[in-house]
Amino acid sequence: MENFFLDYRDPIFGIIVFIFAGLIIAIFSYLWGVFSKKEEASKIEKFIQKFDLNKGLGSKYQEILKSGGIGIDGLVILANVFSKSGDFDKAINVYLIALQREKNSKKDKEFILTELGKIYFNAGFLKKSEQTLLQSIELSPRNEVALKYLSVIYERLRLFDKELEVLDALKEQGIETSKNEAFTKALIISNDNTLNFDKKIKAISNLNSPQALRLILELFIKNNEPLSKIKKFPPLSSVIDIIWHLNESVNLKDSEYKALFYAKNLSSEYVKSSFFEIEAISMMRNSGYFGADLNFKYICPSCKSSLPTYFYRCPICYSLDDTIIIPRLVKRDDEINMPF
Template identity: 40%
Template sequence: MDNFLIEYRDPLFGILIFFILVFIVSFFSYWWAYYKRKEQESEISKFFSKFEENADEEILNIQKTDTKKAFLLLANAFEKSGDFEKAIAIYLNLSKLSKDSFEKEEILKRLGFIYFKIGFLEKSKEIFIKTLKFFPRDKESLKYLMVIYEKLQQYDKAIEILESLEELGIEKYESEYIKALYLVKNSTSDTDKLINIYNECNELVRVVFKYLFDYYPQIAWKNIKSKDLIYISDILWHLPFEKIDFKYVKKDQFLSELYSAKGYIDTKKSSKIFELNVLLNLKNDIADLDFEYLCNECKSIFPISFTRCPNCLSPKSPTVEFILTKKRAINEENISI
């Protein structure tokens, strides 16, 4: 008997029992969640089926119209609250009920927007392509499809969609942004085209000069306008020392303040910009600059750099906001996309 009890006091036996219990709990949790989801989907389907019972056709159509409006509002509420699964379930059921082509188009578009928001780009692409088969001149669907191709780095297809959008009328900076991005992502050496895009659309300073300062810094310094430096101040702050044109820097007040605060030069003792002024007065390694990015269209703020706003999809360069932060270790790098 003692030998039997010793075997069951074996640590390996205890570990085995633990993993068996974890498996059992996980198994039942998974199937319970699956059951509840199916039950929820079944309830929504049954709810919709109530409005398909035989009745006077005119009255039934009125009921359906009112019900659809109510469910569209409900789906929209779920969408805004972030409960995308319920919103998708409602839109899918509404698409089965709807017989009006324009109504179906709107429902399909809403589904495409939701899948886009949650990152299911392939599914979203499929829906927008389907929408455009029936409504090839739908500007909103075309724009989202172009952005999806951009995010999937299928720039040739994005350019094709752009051609259709240009026929329908599109803001110049929207059009030039895709062309600039196409040139940048294909590592073109035709910098003249990029400079022309920048001269025509100053709103695209970021996408153009991020690339030029990385690969053609001399051309970048030669063509950047002083008034646009603030929009790439984070790029300039993190620019390697050997890529900085100090002749240009000393002629510009903002750059002189920026690089004096950085410690690369010693020509400015103060600045009207609070964060730079603090760094100029500290004269030590305690503080550093970090950055936030304000979309000038929707006013959303993000901690990571962008060329197209993640919220409203505007390609206009964001406003760069300065933030004082603790000095990083030498081997740490600022990460941005």
């Protein structure tokens, strides 16, 4: 019996046990990998079946693409060409075929699903985009692109609590999300019908959001609240398109506001403006001409896109930056349109 325990403690015996244990682990890892791939393939197949493969491309072209004559990279390039030309149905069709053909590479499946989700998003199919991007995240939970698109989708669907969850997942990856979080919380507060107006304003004011002051001004106007109650006005450059359409003068202690209301003939004291357009209208007023007006265009500082209406989040690149408001001199029109 004693000899048995000595043999049991033999170093060679330990090595044999170690090798045997490693072999068992390797076998289980292999079996688990096979099982995972089969489960993954089954999920992808079920996912594809949710969507219509008969839209966009004719059956003849679908068969050519399914046959394997064009590689996965070629299909991706073809889908991008269709997407850039605005032919989203064909782009979606090509990506679904690529997804159907890709059997092995998890990374390629993730990429195809992400691109497909982006196309659904650009085509306006937000729920389909959400489903597709969630499928991509299931393959890779740290998919930054998919998570960013999801945050915008939830914002557009007004699912703000889900948007905060996505932003939290991005923050865990070391991505700066504080500006987006503050804006989302401001939207939650402004849409909360359980809060009275004064509590909404106070709660939004306490947020560290660059958009808060403009949002507060909009809430005052929409709720027909007296603007004299506003404690802190935004810089004129960030709200000139709103202030220009007011029929009462406000915040006259600010020289830029005072110059604007002089140009509108709502203040009697002339002040020089740093805005060329306001200064020009003031000079016209001094000469007795009151037929000048302003309209506005809006530029995204990130992608430089120019749009005719104000946006908090750029509809082209989806960035949340301080929109650049450009005033333009025009002939007066009696119709007044608020930019929100």
